[in-house]
Structure formats: structure tokens, C-alpha cells
Amino acid sequence: MFQVRIHGRGGQGVVTAAELLSAAAFAGGLWSQAFPSFGSERTGAPVVAYCRIDDHEIRTREPVVEPDALIVQDVTLIHQVDLFAGLKPEGYVLMNSGRSFEELGLGDLVLRLPRDHMLNVPATELALKHTGRPVPNAVLLGGLAAVSGVVPLDAVRDAITQRFTGSVAEANVAAAQEAYDFVKNEEGVLAHASPD
Amino acid sequence: MLRQIEGSRAVAEVVSMCRPEVVCAYPISPQTHIIEAVGRKVKSGELAPCEFINVESEFAAMSVSIGASAAGARAYTATASQGLLFMIEAVFNAAGLGLPIVMTLANRAIGAPINIWNDHSDAMAVRDSGWVQLFAETNQDAADLHIQAFRLAEEVSLPVMVCMDGYVLTHAVERVDLPGQQEVDSFLPPYVPRQVLDPSEPVSIGAMVGPEAFEEVRYLAHVRQLQALELIPEVAGEFAEHFGRPAGGFVRPYRTEGAETIVVAMGSVLGTIKDTVDALREKGTAVGVLGITSFRPFPGAALRDGLAGAKRVVVVEKAFSIGFGGVLSTDVAMALTGLSIPVSTVVAGLGGRPIMGKSLAAVFVDADHGRLGELTFLDLRKDLIDKELARMADRRRSGPTAENVLRDAQSVLPSLT
Amino acid sequence: MTDDAPAIARAVGTGARTTPGDSPVGQPVKFYQVGSFAAGNRLLDEAHRSVQSTLGRTNSLTSGHRACQGCGEALGARYALDAAMRAAQGRMAVVNATGCLEVFSTPYPETSWQIPWLHSLFGNAPAVATGVAAAYRAKGRDDVRVVGQAGDGGTVDIGFGCLSGMFERNDDVLFICYDNEAYMNTGVQRSGATPPGARTATTEAIGREPGNPFGQGKDMPRLAMAHQIPYVATATVAELHDLEAKVEKAMSLRGARYIHLFVPCPLGWGSAPHDTIRLARLVKECGLFPVFEAEHGEVTSVSKIRRQVPVEDYLRLQTRYRHLFGSSEPGGSEGRPDIVERIQRIADANIRRLGLLDETLDEGPPPDGSGGGLSDRAAAGVL
Numbered sequence: 002m003f004q005v006r007i008h009g010r011g012g013q014g015v016v017t018a019a020e021l022l023s024a025a026a027f028a029g030g031l032w033s034q035a036f037p038s039f040g041s042e043r044t045g046a047p048v049v050a051y052c053r054i055d056d057h058e059i060r061t062r063e064p065v066v067e068p069d070a071l072i073v074q075d076v077t078l079i080h081q082v083d084l085f086a087g088l089k090p091e092g093y094v095l096m097n098s099g100r101s102f103e104e105l106g107l108g109d110l111v112l113r114l115p116r117d118h119m120l121n122v123p124a125t126e127l128a129l130k131h132t133g134r135p136v137p138n139a140v141l142l143g144g145l146a147a148v149s150g151v152v153p154l155d156a157v158r159d160a161i162t163q164r165f166t167g168s169v170a171e172a173n174v175a176a177a178q179e180a181y182d183f184v185k186n187e188e189g190v191l192a193h194a195s196p197d
Numbered sequence: 198m199l200r201q202i203e204g205s206r207a208v209a210e211v212v213s214m215c216r217p218e219v220v221c222a223y224p225i226s227p228q229t230h231i232i233e234a235v236g237r238k239v240k241s242g243e244l245a246p247c248e249f250i251n252v253e254s255e256f257a258a259m260s261v262s263i264g265a266s267a268a269g270a271r272a273y274t275a276t277a278s279q280g281l282l283f284m285i286e287a288v289f290n291a292a293g294l295g296l297p298i299v300m301t302l303a304n305r306a307i308g309a310p311i312n313i314w315n316d317h318s319d320a321m322a323v324r325d326s327g328w329v330q331l332f333a334e335t336n337q338d339a340a341d342l343h344i345q346a347f348r349l350a351e352e353v354s355l356p357v358m359v360c361m362d363g364y365v366l367t368h369a370v371e372r373v374d375l376p377g378q379q380e381v382d383s384f385l386p387p388y389v390p391r392q393v394l395d396p397s398e399p400v401s402i403g404a405m406v407g408p409e410a411f412e413e414v415r416y417l418a419h420v421r422q423l424q425a426l427e428l429i430p431e432v433a434g435e436f437a438e439h440f441g442r443p444a445g446g447f448v449r450p451y452r453t454e455g456a457e458t459i460v461v462a463m464g465s466v467l468g469t470i471k472d473t474v475d476a477l478r479e480k481g482t483a484v485g486v487l488g489i490t491s492f493r494p495f496p497g498a499a500l501r502d503g504l505a506g507a508k509r510v511v512v513v514e515k516a517f518s519i520g521f522g523g524v525l526s527t528d529v530a531m532a533l534t535g536l537s538i539p540v541s542t543v544v545a546g547l548g549g550r551p552i553m554g555k556s557l558a559a560v561f562v563d564a565d566h567g568r569l570g571e572l573t574f575l576d577l578r579k580d581l582i583d584k585e586l587a588r589m590a591d592r593r594r595s596g597p598t599a600e601n602v603l604r605d606a607q608s609v610l611p612s613l614t
Numbered sequence: 615m616t617d618d619a620p621a622i623a624r625a626v627g628t629g630a631r632t633t634p635g636d637s638p639v640g641q642p643v644k645f646y647q648v649g650s651f652a653a654g655n656r657l658l659d660e661a662h663r664s665v666q667s668t669l670g671r672t673n674s675l676t677s678g679h680r681a682c683q684g685c686g687e688a689l690g691a692r693y694a695l696d697a698a699m700r701a702a703q704g705r706m707a708v709v710n711a712t713g714c715l716e717v718f719s720t721p722y723p724e725t726s727w728q729i730p731w732l733h734s735l736f737g738n739a740p741a742v743a744t745g746v747a748a749a750y751r752a753k754g755r756d757d758v759r760v761v762g763q764a765g766d767g768g769t770v771d772i773g774f775g776c777l778s779g780m781f782e783r784n785d786d787v788l789f790i791c792y793d794n795e796a797y798m799n800t801g802v803q804r805s806g807a808t809p810p811g812a813r814t815a816t817t818e819a820i821g822r823e824p825g826n827p828f829g830q831g832k833d834m835p836r837l838a839m840a841h842q843i844p845y846v847a848t849a850t851v852a853e854l855h856d857l858e859a860k861v862e863k864a865m866s867l868r869g870a871r872y873i874h875l876f877v878p879c880p881l882g883w884g885s886a887p888h889d890t891i892r893l894a895r896l897v898k899e900c901g902l903f904p905v906f907e908a909e910h911g912e913v914t915s916v917s918k919i920r921r922q923v924p925v926e927d928y929l930r931l932q933t934r935y936r937h938l939f940g941s942s943e944p945g946g947s948e949g950r951p952d953i954v955e956r957i958q959r960i961a962d963a964n965i966r967r968l969g970l971l972d973e974t975l976d977e978g979p980p981p982d983g984s985g986g987g988l989s990d991r992a993a994a995g996v997l
Binding site: 218219221246247248250251252253254256257260261262263264265266267268269270272286287290294394395396399400401402403404405406407409410 | 704705706707709710716717720721722723725727728729730731732733734735737738741742743744745746747748749750751752753754758775776778779782783785
């Protein structure tokens with residue numbers, strides 16, 4: 002089972018991200034389960050959503066406490082929420098930021114995880130560029146597809162076009178594609194920098 | 198058709214396929230997504246003929262449903278928690294009048310303290326109302342139970358409540374096999390009421406009954422619940438044949454063969470329990486689980502059969518009777534009368550407290566070793582309890598308990614693991 | 615046990631029967647006043663006669679019920695519903711709130727209702743009526759009309775939320791309030807429709823301000839008007855022809871309609887059963903209960919006072935106001951003329967506001983600034 006925890010704030014499409022990811026997994030013939038950590042609907046409040054993916058029926062209803070991957074849609078949560086609680090030693094971290102982990106004060110984390118499992122993607126910028134709205138959720142899923150391979154980019158694209166229509170769908174697909182390419186490129190740089 | 202869909206939306210899809218003619222909506226979390234989706238179907242004309250009525254309260258929601266059902270329409274509504282309590286007078290009335298209304302209950306805790314998250318306190322509060330109460334384990338289950346609910350309700354002229362865990366199921370997106378309209382149509386015939394407000398044959402419905410006949414009328418309500426008890430497995434069997442998958446029925450055993458400890462529970466927690474049972478079985482602990490689908494009518498005989506081989510029974514329930522203990526456990530113990538199988542109650546998941554497999558495993562192991570007490574509160578933070586008790590002992594004006602405990606809880610954040 | 619139909623519904627349902635579209639044929643229509651042609655205006659030209667004077671009347675609420683002698687509610691309900699039945703051509707269902715009318719009409723195992731009738735709860739009759747109307751609409755039976763009815767408690771107090779919701783959605787229901795100004799079914803306790811000064815079991819005639827306090831209560835017809843519903847009317851059981859006409863008018867319209875009917879209660883008011891009609895006439899003639907019609911929130915007609923009488927003439931007939939009047943016995947109380955005077959001012963304000971006397975017609979707001987638009991209950995506080 003592959004478990005993802007997505008952190009963000011109300012209005013950033015955190016729950017939608019988990020649902021899109023589950024739809025992408027479903028499209029690939031897998032079982033998946035997406036659910037929010039629920040609260041009253043308020044814009045700006047910290048929000049958590051989860052997605053589990055497996056090749057057989059998922060029965061547990063626990064929240065995801067030991068994620069295989071973390072998506073952080075808003076880095077201002079770093080000092081507010083215990084973002085990395087329970088993260089597995091081989092886990093993935095994808096953050097919405099143009100800065101490095103060291104710049105974000107997360108140098109310790111870099112030492113804990115495999116270096117190519119951690120990436121920052123300027124997802125809000127990419128979202129603004131393609132969609133005109135600062136909603137980074139679909140963009141980061143493109144990034145997750147690239148960094149973890151848990152779902153192929155095609156499936157993410159399908160999930161986006163099923164959920165949204167017209168130009169919104171197109172723009173989000175393009176943004177996810179660019180995030181995917183961005184991550185693949187970053188991985189290449191990392192691989193080049195540390196060829197072990 | 199297989200869909201990756203939110204539980205609420207799945208329920209809205211099947212409810213619409215059941216062709217309700219009057220749907221009432223009053224919003225309350227976590228029921229909202231269901232009625233919103235049904236409302237869209239009515240507004241778009243996809244579900245027709247159907248009157249979708251935005252009422253001013255849950256009391257009105259159930260009252261409108263009563264009027265609609267008495268006038269011969271198939272009536273549906275949904276609620277949760279405080280909403281159920283606000284309509285409770287009409288809930289009893291609908292059952293007393295024998296009106297086959299179907300209602301989704303998106304199970305949620307009851308305040309004070311106000312809490313929007315899941316437990317079963319709401320369903321338990323109307324346990325004795327005369328409604329049939331079915332509990333869904335998964336969203337597939339929730340969808341399937343609604344189709345059966347209309348059949349059951351109309352065949353025995355009783356209202357049916359389909360209970361699905363708020364948020365845990367209503368807001369979870371997962372795989373659901375949705376039937377086609379024709380499949381539902383051929384399973385669910387049009388509603389033919391036993392009693393109806395018909396100008397061509399006027400009847401009085403809802404007259405006052407005094408001591409000379411009240412007991413008999415009440416007894417007949419019980420008889421209809423017993424009829425439902427006979428009908429539930431029949432409908433479930435027919436459903437399985439018709440739709441090609443099992444759903445409904447009384448109880449669902451999982452790895453109970455050879456189990457010394459059998460866990461009993463209702464609703465979505467069964468999934469986590471099954472995973473826990475698998476893990477414990479791997480380690481050699483002889484534990485199994487029996488899920489209850491039909492809480493009212495209570496399938497005492499089926500439960501007795503299912504549990505007869507156990508050395509002990511652990512009931513995990515998301516509600517309790519304050520000042521007493523387990524609610525479901527009491528019924529289970531009654532079903533086991535004379536079998537000398539001890540029943541332990543584990544109260545878990547109140548107000549949305551996550552029920553963790555690890556915690557359950559520890560409790561089941563305790564039970565297996567004969568160490569589990571009669572009443573256990575899972576993951577109860579005794580430090581918080583002790584602090585507040587000390588505060589209350591210390592001074593008269595100790596302040597509001599909920600606020601005190603919350604303040605203490607936030608000063609030391611617990612780890613979920 | 616093979617027959618599991620609700621015993622009560624079967625038992626009470628076996629009484630009256632009608633054939634589709636026809637008026638009920640359950641039993642012959644009785645005229646109780648013998649030796650007179652006055653009953654039901656049978657001396658009038660046929661076109662002007664009341665529904666009650668016709669042999670074709672439904673007798674919706676038929677004889678044999680257990681209402682008290684002189685019950686204004688029973689009389690009002692029979693007139694109103696028969697008129698509605700005629701307007702609906704016999705296709706109608708009624709939803710009844712808990713209360714006297716419900717209890718005295720359906721003593722188990724009998725029923726006095728010859729029309730489809732449903733009782734659910736005290737506070738939900740408007741919502742239940744909405745549900746019935748919705749069901750007929752969904753079934754393509756728009757021809758079947760729906761009437762909801764309740765006493766004043768079931769209307770202005772416990773049923774107010776549901777009524778307001780029904781009004782606000784403009785559901786296709788005629789709702790009739792039988793206002794006898796207190797909770798009579800439970801033993802005469804105060805409601806939000808109890809007038810100031812009146813004694814009830816929970817507003818006893820004791821203390822500095824005996825009876826129900828001034829400045830409380832709801833002006834339900836005007837609250838109904840504030841919902842901008844198609845039709846609101848008030849009526850009394852003294853003017854039954856007027857009542858029938860208003861019911862017919864209401865039935866000619868669709869959407870939410872409201873009739874507030876003044877029905878004296880001999881038991882609760884301490885009045886003589888034979889004074890029921892008299893009291894209903896006096897309450898209008900003194901100005902305490904304005905009789906008018908309104909459409910979409912605007913008053914469209916008022917029923918003029920024919921011969922104004924002081925409120926005292928109305929109050930003195932009821933022991934619920936006895937404490938306001940002195941006793942001629944030696945050492946007897948002097949009464950409370952000041953309170954009678956306050957009640958008179960309420961009546962006067964109603965007369966001014968609605969132009970209930972010809973000479974005050976079209977007068978502007980009263981010079982004393984006492985509200986210029988308040989009827990008895992609501993005005994009580996500021997006068």
C-alpha cells in the first residue's frame with residue numbers, strides 16, 4: 002500500500018488533490034481511497050487530506066499516520082503543523098516552493114531521506130502561469146507522478162480532465178505536465194550532482 | 198459500473214435511481230454532499246418527477262416527508278447528529294404512522310460539546326423509535342443498502358434509516374460499483390401504499406388512541422419489525438442474485454471460524470478491525486469479527502449463532518449510554534443469554550477520534566489473555582481526565598469542562614501513533 | 615398475525631366513503647335548526663346562499679364529534695372546510711395539528727372526518743401539508759388541494775417555524791388558524807395569541823398586572839402578510855358567509871394562503887355557550903379583532919364596523935376578564951378600569967389603522983404616534 006498525506010490550507014484544493022490522485026490510481030486499475038481530515042469549511046485554515054493506493058481492496062479507515070509520500074501545498078505550515086510526523090524513512094516529500102530545503106530550514110530532513118525523494122516545485126507559480134489561479138494541487142500531482150511513479154502522468158491527466166472541463170482542465174494538465182518535466186529535470190541534476 | 202466516487206455522491210446516485218418523488222433537504226454536516234447532489238439531479242430534470250424541497254429545519258424535513266409519504270409518494274431525506282435530534286419527534290411519528298420513508302443518517306456525534314465528527318450517538322438516540330436501522334461498512338455497502346432500504350420500507354410499511362459514518366464514508370472517495378437504472382427498476386417496484394390520503398377514498402390517519410388500544414397498536418409496530426427481520430435476508434438474497442454482489446442481511450462474519458475472541462462492531466470501523474484481525478491471526482491470536490448490518494430489527498438469533506463458538510466477545514462501539522456503558526453490547530449480551538460468553542465493551546472513536554489498528558490490536562490481545570475489563574475507552578487520555586477532576590475538586594468555580602480539557606489537550610499535543 | 619395494517623387507520627378509516635369526484639354520500643345532511651328557514655341563509659336567493667345551506671355540502675366534519683357546547687372551532691372548521699371542499703370539487707386533503715380539533719374529532723375508534731385527514735404532530739402541520747401537496751404535485755395530481763389547520767398554539771407558537779417556512783416557499787397550501795387565544799386542549803394556558811389582560815391558567819388574575827401582560831403576543835395575520843404570500847384573511851364565526859367567501863377566494867388562488875379565524879371557546883374564556891356567535895360579533899364590532907383581506911402583503915379590503923361598541927361589552931361576557939370589573943357586593947373589588955381603558959386604546963388603534971369605521975377611513979397615522987399599524991396584541995406594548 003502506498004499512502005499519501007497532503008497538507009495545505011483551505012482554498013488550495015487539498016481535498017481535490019487527494020481525490021484526483023485516487024481517481025488517477027483508479028484509472029490505472031488500482032484500488033484507492035481518498036479522504037479529508039475534516040473540519041469546518043474555512044478558507045486559510047490548515048487542511049489535511051489522505052490518499053491510499055493498493056492493488057487490492059483497502060479496508061482500513063485510519064488516518065494516514067505513516068505516509069509514503071507527503072505533499073505540502075503551503076510551506077507556511079512548516080512552523081504550524083508537524084508536517085513530517087510519521088514519514089517513512091524511504092518516503093517522498095514534495096513541497097510547493099521555489100526555495101531549497103536548506104533555505105526553508107529543513108536541512109535535517111535532507112539528511113534523513115534519500116536525496117532524490119525530496120523536491121521543491123514552484124507549483125503556485127506554475128499554476129498561475131497556466132491557469133491564472135494560485136491553486137497548486139493539480140500541479141503537485143504532476144510532480145508526485147514524476148518523483149514517486151506511484152501513478153503515471155497519463156493517469157493524472159485523465160483524472161484532471163474527468164474532474165474539470167474545457168480550458169480549466171487543459172490549463173491544469175499543462176501545469177501538471179510542466180511540474181512533471183521540472184521534477185524529472187531536477188532529478189537529472191541531482192543524479193548528476195551525486196552519482197551514487 | 199465501477200466508479201471512483203465520493204460516498205455521498207454514490208448514495209445520491211443510487212437514491213436517485215430509486216426514483217423518490219419528494220426529497221427534503223436541510224443542510225447539516227456531514228450530510229450536505231448527498232442532498233446537494235440529489236438536488237442537482239432534480240434541478241436538471243434528470244430525476245423526475247420529483248419535488249425537491251428546501252425546508253427550514255430538520256423537524257420540517259421529516260414532517261414534509263411524513264406528509265408526502267402519507268399522500269402516497271416515495272419520500273427521502275438525509276440528516277445527521279443534531280439534525281436527527283431536532284426532528285426526533287417526527288422520527289418517532291413517522292414510524293408510529295407506519296410510513297416507509299427512507300433517510301440517510303450520516304452518523305455524527307452529538308453535543309455539547311459541539312462536534313461535527315463521526316460517532317454513532319445519533320443513531321443510538323433513536324434506537325427505540327421504530328425505524329429499521331441499517332449500518333454501512335463501506336460506500337459500496339451504503340449505496341447497496343439504500344436500494345434495499347426502499348424495498349424493505351415499502352414492503353413492511355416502516356421507515357428505514359441507512360446509517361453511514363459521517364466523513365469517514367460520506368467524504369471518502371473510493372471504488373463503488375453503481376448499478377444501472379434498469380437494474381434498480383427491476384429490483385424496486387413502484388410504491389403502493391397501504392394507507393393513503395386519497396380523495397376518492399377518504400381515511401383519517403393519525404387519530405388519538407387511548408389505553409384501550411395503544412398497546413396493541415404498538416405491538417403491531419413490533420410485529421412489523423419482526424416481519425422486517427424475516428424480510429431482510431430475503432431481500433439481501435434477492436439483491437445478491439440481481440446485482441451480483443452481496444449486501445445487507447443481518448451479520449457478516451470474518452475469520453470467525455476457530456476464533457476464541459470474536460469482535461462485534463457496526464459501520465466503517467469493521468474495515469480497520471478486519472485488517473487488525475488479519476495481523477493478529479498471522480501472529481497466532483485466534484480472533485475474528487462479526488459485523489452487524491441490521492441493528493433494528495436486532496438479529497438476536499443470527500448473532501447467537503455467529504458467536505456461539507467464541508470464548509469471549511468484544512463489542513467495539515462508537516457510542517455509549519452515559520451512566521451505564523455499551524448500548525450495542527447490551528443487545529449482544531442479551532442475544533447470548535445462557536451461553537456464559539463474557540461480553541466486553543470497547544467504546545471507541547467518539548467525536549471522530551481516529552480508531553487506530555494498533556490500539557485495537559492491543560485491546561484484542563488483552564481480551565485474548567483474559568485481561569480486558571467490562572468497559573474500556575479506547576485511547577482515553579487519563580491525564581486530561583485526572584487534571585479536570587483535580588480542578589473540580591480544588592475549587593467550586595472550576596469553569597466549563599470542555600474548554601478546560603481542550604486547553605489541557607492543546608498544551609501537550611498527543612502523537613497519533 | 616396476517617393483517618398488519620395500522621389498527622387505528624383501519625378502524626377510523628372505515629367510516630366515511632365517497633366515490634371519486636363526488637361529494638361524500640356517507641350520511642344524509644342534517645339541519646339542526648328546525649322550524650326556521652334561517653339556517654344557512656335559506657331565505658336568500660339561491661345564488662347568495664351559503665355552502666352550508668346546500669344539500670351538496672360535504673359535512674367534512676360531521677356530527678358525533680366530542681367538541682364542547684358552543685365550540686367556535688368546530689363551527690368554524692365545518693364552514694371553512696365545506697367551503698374549501700366545494701371550491702376543490704371534492705378533491706382535497708386536510709392536515710391537522712394536535713389540539714382540540716384533532717382530539718374531539720377522532721376519539722378512537724371513530725372519526726368525524728369525511729375527507730382525507732392526517733394528523734402528525736403539534737408543531738408540524740404546515741410542513742406535513744407541504745409534503746402532501748408535494749406528493750400530489752409529483753404524482754401529477756395538482757387537482758387535489760391541501761388545507762392545513764391548527765389552533766393558535768399550533769400556529770403562532772410551536773408551529774410557527776414550519777408555517778413561516780411554508781409561507782416563505784409559497785407552497786400550495788391553505789393554512790387555517792382557529793384562534794381561541796390560548797392552549798385550550800391542555801387546560802387553558804397562555805399562548806402567543808393570548809390577549810393582554812386575559813386570565814389563563816398560566817397568567818392568573820393576580821398581582822399588580824393581573825392576567826396576560828401587555829406588550830406581548832404575535833400579530834399573526836400581519837406576520838403572514840410580511841411573507842408576501844398571495845392571500846391573507848381574517849374572519850370570525852359570527853360572519854360565516856364572509857368566512858365561506860374568503861375560503862373560496864383563497865381556494866381560487868395557488869401558493870401559500872392564510873386564514874386567521876376567530877373562534878370563541880366557552881370553556882377557556884368562561885363564556886356561555888350560547889354567546890359564541892355574539893362574542894365573535896362583538897370582538898369585531900369593538901375593533902379588537904379587525905376583519906380584513908390582504909394580497910401579496912397589501913391590505914385589499916376591510917370589513918367595516920357596523921355599530922361600534924365599547925370593548926367592555928365584549929370583555930364582560932367572559933370570566934377570563936372578570937378581574938377587570940368591580941363587584942357590586944359589599945367589600946367587593948373595584949376592578950381595573952385602567953386596564954379596560956388600555957384594551958379600549960388597542961381597539962381604537964386598530965380602528966384607526968385599518969379604517970374600520972367609515973369616518974376614519976383614509977386617515978393617516980395616529981397623531982399620538984402609537985404605532986400607526988399595530989393591532990391588539992402587538993400594539994399593547996406601546997399604548
